[in-house]
Amino acid sequence: MTKGELKINTRAIVLDILLAVEKEDRMTGLLIHDVLEQYAFLPARDRAFIKNLAEGTVERQITLDYIIDRYSKVKSGKMKSLIRCVLRMSVYQLYFMSQVPASAVCNEAVRLVRKRHFNNLTGFVNGVLRKIASEKTDLEKIDNLSVRFSMPEWIVKRFIDEAGEEKALEMLKSSVGTRPVFIRTNRTRISPEELKVLLEDEGVRCEPVEGIDYAFRISGFERLYDLKSFRDGYFSVQDISSMSVAELLEIKEGMKILDICAAPGGKSCHAAEILNGSGSVEARDISERKLEKIEENISRLALKNVELKVSDATCADENTFDSFDRVIADLPCSGLGVIGRKNDLKYRVKEEDIASLAELQRKILRNAVKYLKDGGIIVFSTCTITKEEGSEQAEFIEKELGLKKLEERIFYQSQEGSDGFYAASFIK
Amino acid sequence: MAIREVRELGDEILTKRSKEVKEMTPRVKELIDDMIDTMYEANGVGLAAVQVGVLKRIVVMDVTGEDLIVMINPKIVETSGEQTGQEGCLSVPGKAGQVTRPNYAKVVYLDRDMKPAELEGTELLARCICHECDHLDGKMYVDLVEGDLVDVHYDEEYEEEVEE
Numbered sequence: 001m002t003k004g005e006l007k008i009n010t011r012a013i014v015l016d017i018l019l020a021v022e023k024e025d026r027m028t029g030l031l032i033h034d035v036l037e038q039y040a041f042l043p044a045r046d047r048a049f050i051k052n053l054a055e056g057t058v059e060r061q062i063t064l065d066y067i068i069d070r071y072s073k074v075k076s077g078k079m080k081s082l083i084r085c086v087l088r089m090s091v092y093q094l095y096f097m098s099q100v101p102a103s104a105v106c107n108e109a110v111r112l113v114r115k116r117h118f119n120n121l122t123g124f125v126n127g128v129l130r131k132i133a134s135e136k137t138d139l140e141k142i143d144n145l146s147v148r149f150s151m152p153e154w155i156v157k158r159f160i161d162e163a164g165e166e167k168a169l170e171m172l173k174s175s176v177g178t179r180p181v182f183i184r185t186n187r188t189r190i191s192p193e194e195l196k197v198l199l200e201d202e203g204v205r206c207e208p209v210e211g212i213d214y215a216f217r218i219s220g221f222e223r224l225y226d227l228k229s230f231r232d233g234y235f236s237v238q239d240i241s242s243m244s245v246a247e248l249l250e251i252k253e254g255m256k257i258l259d260i261c262a263a264p265g266g267k268s269c270h271a272a273e274i275l276n277g278s279g280s281v282e283a284r285d286i287s288e289r290k291l292e293k294i295e296e297n298i299s300r301l302a303l304k305n306v307e308l309k310v311s312d313a314t315c316a317d318e319n320t321f322d323s324f325d326r327v328i329a330d331l332p333c334s335g336l337g338v339i340g341r342k343n344d345l346k347y348r349v350k351e352e353d354i355a356s357l358a359e360l361q362r363k364i365l366r367n368a369v370k371y372l373k374d375g376g377i378i379v380f381s382t383c384t385i386t387k388e389e390g391s392e393q394a395e396f397i398e399k400e401l402g403l404k405k406l407e408e409r410i411f412y413q414s415q416e417g418s419d420g421f422y423a424a425s426f427i428k
Numbered sequence: 429m430a431i432r433e434v435r436e437l438g439d440e441i442l443t444k445r446s447k448e449v450k451e452m453t454p455r456v457k458e459l460i461d462d463m464i465d466t467m468y469e470a471n472g473v474g475l476a477a478v479q480v481g482v483l484k485r486i487v488v489m490d491v492t493g494e495d496l497i498v499m500i501n502p503k504i505v506e507t508s509g510e511q512t513g514q515e516g517c518l519s520v521p522g523k524a525g526q527v528t529r530p531n532y533a534k535v536v537y538l539d540r541d542m543k544p545a546e547l548e549g550t551e552l553l554a555r556c557i558c559h560e561c562d563h564l565d566g567k568m569y570v571d572l573v574e575g576d577l578v579d580v581h582y583d584e585e586y587e588e589e590v591e592e
Contacts, residue, residue, distance in 0.1 A: 001474040001475075001489075001515060001516065001517055001518070001555070001559040001560060002471065002473060003473055003514070003515070004514035004516030004524030004580060
């Protein structure tokens, strides 16, 4: 008998993803997502293998290149793109996927290289991989933190400067491997207790989160969309740090709330849930496409008090000055707090971007405070950990814009905890 | 150690009943070894002796890649449940079809030392036990297929050994 399955070489699919990442400069996450859509008919095990191998190889790129360069005369930077990608994904399997036997990794790598017509390089690939397989280095013992955690040098330095060595190490640890998933109960539809029962019935592990009674940490599911409780709008995925935005807003029923950079809408929806059908949330973002994402969430959560509006936050909309009780300013930033969730972000963001992002934030903040009624509260937040995009902006809001700071929350990302995040509230 | 030719659908022998093995002989031993090689070489998960042209009640199986089972004179003594899924056959290359089988099967047989043994299987293993035992009675899965046989594309190259 044969299994009668369509035989697809999962490693060849991963190789194509890696080559596309090098060539097209597209976001890895989106690329992997698109490819998995194409191969929706594959068994879950194969899809998981493709996702883990592609994401992991990108995430550990610096570490993998370091290992390859120790055993190869030709340095990874000088190799043909195809050979570099094959070696990276193979070394990833050798080091991080213990269930794959080393001989299979080497054989499959050689097959891939031969299939792509690099017959003359099969010996080289085989030789390098067999050496690497036979003398594994203990990664924990690598002193260079950039190499050990596959993090660009400048970000390692930033983490240490901002948070001190001990916290920085924890931040680095949390940047590789899987991140915890936190959810927010849609309390307009269900109580947290009932949601917990629903999720557990669907086989999902559901742990309470300290300090937020409507949040849970969930695990043990494959795809969010497979969960009926998710499709039915009983909860949203949101990091606990980001839940603090709506908390800091001190929302009361009937209020008029503005979210000036709303997509994908997590904070707008959270605010709308707290309003519980009363008042209104105006969710603005720069393009129709960005608003579509919010629209999806609103309809899934069945929220009726959210309005969408295309609007560029850097341009002042005089018609709505002094008209909101609360304003959410969750602004574009370097994203150093969410590196663990977006595996190629760390290679894309450049240190010199920080100053221009901070400038952009100030430009938006100048407008944002104008939409607020006197006595209203604004929350400024970013998903990063730099002073320029955090506490220094708070100073700017107090000194230059004349608001009074109420509360500030700084989150540094940790393995079992939240992402890195900054949020502060101010009263006009 | 040798790869034997696999008989394909249309070959009369596949419709015949295989005969009980009465004793272990060097020839039977060699046949079993060749069946194992032939099955692995063709990426199969099971093979009956009749598929290499020998009408003896012998089956080799390995549904995980790590659990080789050799069954002589197997007899299914219990089945239960139901599973519907794709299956294929080395005697019908490049094709597969939907077949409903028991989800559990218990089989008694003689092992390579002609000692009595029994095996219980669920899912793929149960499917394979039923599929191979059918071969011993001259039955092919194509007669059980619900709907049409579909084409499956196997990797055009088979595994080439890489020199150590």
